[in-house]
Amino acid sequence: MARHVVIVHGWSDEGKSFKNLASNISTWSKKPPLIINIADWISLQDKVTYADVAVAMQRAWLKLKLSTEPRSVDVVTHSTGALIVREWMTRFYQSANVPIYRFLMLAPANFGSPLAHKGRSFIGRVVKGWNKFLGQTGTEILKGLELGSPYTVNLAKKDLFSNDTWYGSGKILATILVGNIGYDGVEAIANEDGSDGTVRISTANLNCSLLQLPLDSNQQAKNDWSLQKSKGEIAFGIIDQENHSTIALKSGGPKNPNTLTLIQNALSVEDEGFSVNNGSFPWQREIDMSDPLIANRSPRYMNLVSHVSDDLGQEIADYFIQIYRKTNTDRKFEKEIYEDVFNTTHTYFDNPAYRSIYISVKNLDAIMARYTIEMLYLSITAQPMFEPPQNPVGYRSISAADTDGLQIASKDISSFFTAHRTLIAEVVMERQIDGTVFEIK
Known part of the structure; x- marks a missing residue:
């Protein structure tokens, strides 16, 4: 019986760009016979959403009579194509019956791209030539691609933090490969450290963590806070000297x-390659051994996605994340953190409660090595409640010396701040409401 491989392109692209990739996959295939199916989907129409594309993908899948049997078809995606396929599979299937067997994601934009919010002129100059971007640019798709988007956070909750396990031995055998250099020529204006010119290494990786942090009225972490690691095994590799285009053989x-x-x-690995042994699995070790020092040679950044709301379910648009110590209050340590560790902060345009902070783990490690610190503190400052009636609602403002926030022991810092990964931080604050807001006399 023939084996099918479906190739799904990314935003602003088209299926014919992947003929070279398809040809190479066909050449490698031995047994069983291989059928390559190259998808095309509309990415530049402003009203088209991820849900729209997922529904259309399911229709096209059934129309072509591709198998819907569990683990029967291999899928290869590039860039935004990973989000399209993850939306499709979590919308129409359960982890036990999803048709995907092997899932190879090349330079996936799993947690967005810094290009998505740059604007039509910038994108048109950098990606594929200006003429392609006269008119529509795919507004709804780009909203999901924006750094810190609620869309990518909620999608991660479906396949990485749900009760089901989607990835690993006996499930989807997923592999992520991403480059570590940017573009040449005029396109180099899009380059930044830790990216392939379009996506960041940290936002490509699906191995991530979810911090759920409820704070009490004194801005101290409640006992039910948690730090969860994403479920399942997903192989991840950084490929030296590849950019966002060349890694897909373009x-x-x-x-x-x-x-x-x-x-x-990645398209021939079997379940045995994803069987975890001593905290690792053979396929991941094979990737690591292909270039053992690549993770340290590549710029070491992480992606912190924060979402802050209150205990009444209201989102907080104006807030500030603090990382500090309580001893030696000369504030030199904090100054270095904000100047050298917090590289850039992007506030999600449609909802400022969501932000993406690009953190230099390399600089954090260097700073920690210069100071003797047993405990770090992480807390949030939001709109304070002043004396009513000027502002009778808000959040208690507490100095760093008086609040513990979330205490992070020095030995646990690497669990929160890990290079080449994303940490989703969901913080819930207690809202203060003065008695003058509603009185009965």
């Missing part, structure tokens, strides 16, 4: 001799 790629082998093996 623009003269691949540039790294390991790329073709890793793509081939």
